[in-house]
Amino acid sequence: xxxxxxxxxRSGPPRRGRTTGRSNYxxxxxVFMRAxxxxxxxxxxxxxxxxxxxxxxxKAVDFGFVAGKWASPLWQVWDLLMLWLAxxxxxxxxxxxxxxxxxxxxxxxxxxxxLYLAFTVTVVLGTLVIFTFDPCPAGAPSDLxxxxxxx
Amino acid sequence: MPEAPAGTLYRGREGMWSWVAHRVTGFLIFFFLxxxxxxxxxxxxxxxxxNAVIGTYKNPIMGLGEAGLxxxxxxxxxxxxxxMLIDFWSKGTRYHRVMLWVVVGLFVVTMAFFLPRHLGNVxxxx
Numbered sequence: 001x002x003x004x005x006x007x008x009x010r011s012g013p014p015r016r017g018r019t020t021g022r023s024n025y026x027x028x029x030x031v032f033m034r035a036x037x038x039x040x041x042x043x044x045x046x047x048x049x050x051x052x053x054x055x056x057x058x059k060a061v062d063f064g065f066v067a068g069k070w071a072s073p074l075w076q077v078w079d080l081l082m083l084w085l086a087x088x089x090x091x092x093x094x095x096x097x098x099x100x101x102x103x104x105x106x107x108x109x110x111x112x113x114x115l116y117l118a119f120t121v122t123v124v125l126g127t128l129v130i131f132t133f134d135p136c137p138a139g140a141p142s143d144l145x146x147x148x149x150x151x
Numbered sequence: 152m153p154e155a156p157a158g159t160l161y162r163g164r165e166g167m168w169s170w171v172a173h174r175v176t177g178f179l180i181f182f183f184l185x186x187x188x189x190x191x192x193x194x195x196x197x198x199x200x201x202n203a204v205i206g207t208y209k210n211p212i213m214g215l216g217e218a219g220l221x222x223x224x225x226x227x228x229x230x231x232x233x234x235m236l237i238d239f240w241s242k243g244t245r246y247h248r249v250m251l252w253v254v255v256g257l258f259v260v261t262m263a264f265f266l267p268r269h270l271g272n273v274x275x276x277x
Contacts, residue, residue: 034238037231044224053265057272058217061205063198066191083188090181097178118185126188129195137197144198 029092036085043082050075067135067146076130083126091119160237160244165251173230176223183220214273218266225261229254 050069052058069075094115102108136149160166190208193201207213233250237243243250 034235037235041228041231048221052217052221053268057269058209058214059272063194063201066194086184090184093177094181097174122185122188125192129192133194140198144202
């Protein structure tokens, strides 16, 4: 009588791709959406109050208004934080929407490439603007500039 | 519409429609954000260029657009808090429907404060 040996289940060679490809990326993204969401609520409500409610609201917003705000390190940090958090939060949201609705791999790759390009351009541009902003550009008419340029 | 089976927070009624509203508002806000960083970047070009573009934000049609944008942001923000309560509060899933109506109530109150103020600035004579 011959005995048939049956391999124990799941005893084959370890499948490398599976373990090395696993990460907690989606968990961190999920946590980030909630943590940044709380901060963005404060940052954006403050931004909307300053720019749309306080004083004459949107009617008061011009170059001098922006220069006056960015003369304070508080609003520079505020806007920088808001830019980065909102862009990462929004980009991750759109990434989720693309993953949900774009069924073909090629479509997802194209859409996400465009998304990450828009993210990079917007974040780099916005950051440069905040750090290289000149409130008193030479040759600009003084009535368009904040009062501290002439003082 | 038949009652959704117990434990399916995101299928049908309040749970699903608030999820849809969260997606739609988030999607719209993201594209405004891209445009808004570009228009603000004009402060680096010249005061005239920035003032010309921000001037378009002051006309009545754009003013109504800003009202819609703020409405989207306020709804997304308050419903975001609700999502966090559902995720982290032990009784969150039990009260998710009530919390949606609290969100809607706070949204109405916030907009009732914001709209007269903003539309007064936009349509008010100078």
